[in-house]
Amino acid sequence: MSIRNLDHFFAPDSIAVIGASARTGSVGATVLANVLGAGFRGPIWPVNPKYRELGGVPVLRDVADLPRTPGLAVICTPAATVPGIVTALGERGCKAAVVLSAGLDAPMGDGRTLRQAMLQAARPHLLRILGPNCVGLLVPGQGVNASFAPAAALPGRMAFVAQSGALVTAVLDWARARQIGFSCFVSLGDGSDVDFGDLLDYLAGDPGTDAILLYAESVRQARKFMSAARGAARAKPTVIVKAGRVAEAAHAAFSHTGALAGSDLVYDAALRRAGMLRVYSTGELFDAVAILAQPRRPTGPRLAILTNGGGPGVMATDALIAGGGALAALAPATLEHLSGHLPGTWSHGNPVDIIGDAPVERYDLALRVLLDEPGADAILLIHAPTAIVPSAAIARALLPLLRTATRPVLCCWLGGASVGEARSLCAGAGVPVFDTPEEAVRGFLQLVDYARNQRMLMQVPPACTLAPPDRAAARARIAALLAADTTAVGEADAKAILAAYGIPVVPTETVRDLDGALDAARRIGYPVALKILSPDIVHKTDVGGVVLDLAAPAALEQALEAMVARVRAARPQARLAGFTVQAMARRPRAHELIVGVSTDPVFGPVVLFGKGGVAVEVAADQAVALPPLDRVLAADLVDRTRVARLLAGFRDSPRADLDALCDVLVRVGQMVADLPELAELDINPLLADADGVVALDARMRLVAVPAGQDPLARLAILPYPDALERRVDSALGPLLVRPIRPEDAPAHVAFFHALSARDVHFRMFGTMRELSPSQLARFTQIDYAREMAFIATRPGPAGTAETLGVVRVAIDPDNTVGEFAIVVRSDLQGRGLGRLLMACLLDYCRARGLARVVGVALADNVGMHRLARACGFQLLPAVDGSVEMVLALSP
Structure with missing residues (x-):
């Protein structure tokens, strides 16, 4: 399952508390008090045969006595009773239940565990389960506190989802003390039904949520998680704390959640690939949200530091360089401008120390100059309080600049009460505020990391020129x-x-x-x-x-x-099986590298790259990536290692052939997708120099794949489905109809430019002259697990392939409904290409098992109406004047 019926958790019309109690300190008593005290406007029904009234509310004996179907049920009864209660709720038509009870791994007499019995009881009724063994759910905007948390959540626009119950209560208390609010606060517990993937899918489309925060100890369904995470990260800032970074912590996570924690290196690669921002503490989590809430993003790691004291500037510089950032090199014009207006004792460089006696005007001038500095990606303003000018006066004077700045500006107001007003003024204006230079730099580097991950999501790889493998x-x-x-x-x-x-x-x-x-x-x-x-x-x-x-x-x-x-x-x-004899590779200046494949228990196969040789473990210079890879992802994998600096060339050592190296990584990723029997691979050493690459030694480990098993089941990200390619004869001549690839971006731009303004209006429901980079990436870099786009292509006049038409379908997370869209190049319409593309798409949707395909067309798009009718769609008028097209594929 996925987002089906999740709306009943976040906007219920009634709440039943099953196991409500009067016993002080019990879960049932605490939950009922929280539900009653949260301001929920719908009916609240306590259920417990021991009581007739609790908290002034009548108590019902059992689920059968409920006056109507509850929108949300909260179960706080002993584990052994849960399957029966879930059965009764399902029969009443309930669609959402929070199971707080622990101990559901206990066996029943029929060979099942209580957990299995609970899930089997819920499934026929599409009753969704949050938990078990969780703290519960809070939706402050709806007055829902279906939890036994000791503190309520304030309303806000951030969603928080956590596996750890203890962390839920601690963060609630921490956030309330800092007046941080939430759109919802969810404790996953064991995540037996509703999991991270479900909630990411739901929250990505929730208009009341602007940012998503996660605390994760483990992930079970890697592909589902990756698809949901990639979709959520494209939609809104998504920040995660992944616990279990070292072996001991990973073991603790296993014993706590009952799921095997994968390698932290692999988790890091997965989160990076998803476009999420990973942080390492709850404090960093909320700092990241404050940073990401402001609309400006740095385009690189170069920071200009403006300070009224040398010491804080040095502290910020140390943190910046240690964290992988860079001091912005100030242009000569910037230095000249500053020198013409600052005291002669200013630092004459970056950090820009304007001296402790700086009046308001000096801050204003220096900040204006740095905001025009072309070599700076962001500005950090550090102020230590002095008796010369109040900090609040400086903040008030700078607010107009801070509000209109075209690049990120972060503020660090050092001190306590004397800078409190300055902090409040800046925070109220939406400017990120930090207590120390190190925290401010960490916030900037979070921005850099997030921007980089987002660019990776949008970056278009070059066309693939590799010959097909044998x-x-x-x-x-x-x-x-x-x-x-x-x-x-x-x-x-x-x-x-x-x-x-x-x-x-x-x-x-x-x-x-x-x-x-x-x-x-x-x-x-x-x-x-x-x-x-x-x-x-x-x-x-x-x-x-x-x-x-x-x-x-x-x-x-x-x-x-x-x-x-x-x-x-x-x-x-x-056992001695013989010997290998090989040619000597005389490449004295080549770098010894390792390229390999390992199978992670959570995310499946991963590609490893790093410094190789006999001391590969000692060097500990490796990075991993989830396949499939393209040239962009391969280059990023290389860049994440220390050996990358050597490969780039130094002194009289020439640059290695990085294109050849990236090709090897792409090929290895291809092997992973093509060869399900490949469990492990070591190419060590792989020699790399200016003349290319060559594998000196290699070994593999294979596993037998059971007959009938999906060969792609182990992959967290589906590769390009080349089996869906088909060559067809048409009125336009021989065509190749195939799934779209990221490398099709240049052809897609040309295709868009070949559309008439009217066709663009029909397809985009508005006027548009150019595709933005994010739109282009969204159209060409699709998640084959969740969507499909077929293009019709043929060789163009220049010999490169040209796109003639495209049809796409976005599939809901429940794999039930697909929403389609189609457009054919304006000069080729009326020649059967639309029918051809629709036939390919509908064949795919039937094979995928979708129940129906829907689409929306403008009322005056008569060509689309005609095509839809010809393909069997029913046309229905929509409330906004458009036309809805519906085709049932299965009952």
Whole structure:
């Protein structure tokens, strides 16, 4: 399930408290008091056979006695009673229940747990369950406090969703003391039904929520979470605290939530890919919201610091550089302007120290100059109180500048009561305010991170020029290996699979003995490298199983005999399967890198990149990304490592071929999508220099995939569905109809420009001359798990593919209804292309299992009406004068 019936949690018309109690300190008593005291305007029905009245409200014996179906039920009874109560609520037609009870993992007599029985009782009635083992739900704007939290939430426009009950109560108390309000406050508890993905989907479309805050310990359904998170992050600021960053904390999260916590590195990559902002404490969480609430975003990491004291400026600089930011280099014109109006003792650089005796006018002038500085992405104003001029007077004078600034301005008012009014003035004007320079810099870096993540969501990758891989050869080799019960794949077979995907490898042959090694070396050509081949030896260098630069047969013979002796002494039980002989790669200035694949228990396969070699664990310089990858995502993966600075070139060391490196990463991501049997891959080392890349060594681990299992089930993000491509003959000649790709962005812009103003009006319901970068990304970078867009394309006059028409469908999170839209290039209309595209789309929607497809057209778009009727749609007038088009695909 997903957002179905979630509205009953956030806007119920009545509330039933099942297990309401008079016993002081009990959950039932606390919940009833909270429900009654929250100002809810609808009926409230306590349910408990032990009482006739509680808190002045009549008490009902059981669910059957409720006067009508409750909009929301809150269950605070012992665990053993929950399945029966859920059954009764479902039969009454209730659609939302908060289960506060814990202990539902206890077994029942029929082999099920109480949790399983609860969910099975709810499912036939589409009754949604929040919890169990949660604190509850608060919706201040609706007067709903269906929780046992000790404090109520203030109304606001931020949504907070947390797994930890203890954190819910602590944050509620913390936020109330700071007058921070919420649109809703949700405790997920065990998340057995309603989970993060459901709530992200719902809150992304909630008009009463401007920002979404999450506290997560674990994620269960990775693809659902990623689709919902990507959609929410595109819609509004979405900030998350992910707990369990180290092994000990991850273990604690497991024991607390009953879900396996994945690697923190993988979580970081997933949140980054989703476009969310990750922070590391609740304080940072709310700081981030204050920062993101203001509309201006920095375009880079360069900060200009304006201060009336050298010490705070130095503190801010230290925090900035340590956090990965950069001091803005002030332009000569800026320095000249400042020097002409500031005392001669000013700092003459960034930070701009205007000296402790600065009057209001000096602040105003310096801030105006810095706001015009082209090299600054944001401004940080730091003020330490002095007896010369009141801080509030400075704040009042600067407010007009702060309100109209075209780039972010952050304020740090150092001190206590003496700067309290200045803080209030700035906060009231929507300017982010911080207590210390370090906190202010952290806020700026949060802005930088968020802007970067959002750019990654919108960035258009270059057209893919990679030759298609030889999938058949790779799959045949994997099938042969699994048929021989081989899951630990040695170097030669691993390299053959890499070569099938166009990844450069050093020529390598597998041999059984000395004669085979000598023959292989003769074919390859000296010098060669010799390596031991054993299913029991993972790291060959640990046992002396690698010898390089063997220049002649005698050297090869001697090395082989010595190698066997060393391995027998070091690992007497190891099975020796032979040797590999490979050409020596003489690239003395190449960087040793590692590229690999690992399978995370939560998010499935991930691609790893970093510094390689024999000391790869010691170097600890790796980053991971979720496949599939394109050139943009691959470059970002490289940039997140320290070795990236070496690859960029230094002194007399030339820049490595980063395009070739990114191609390898894209290819590895492609392997993950194509080869479901691939569980692990190590390419180490992958040599990279100015001449390209080459894999010196590789190994793989395979797993058998059960027959009938979806080969893409393990992926958190669905790859491009090339199986949906089809070539068709049409009145316009041969066409390729296929799903849209991010690389189609340039062709999509040309397609948009080829539309008449009237067609743009019909499609966009308004006037538009250009597609913004965010619109272009939204049209071409789609989530194949949630939407589909088919384009009709053919080679254009310049030889590049041109887009002739596009049809798309956005699918609701319940996979029930799809909303479609279609547009055909203006000069090609009336030639059957619209019917062709609609047929492709409806075939897809039927195969997907949708119940119906709907669309909206303007009343005067008679061409669209005609096409819809021809495709079987029913046309219905809408209240706003438009026309609704509806096609039922299944009952």
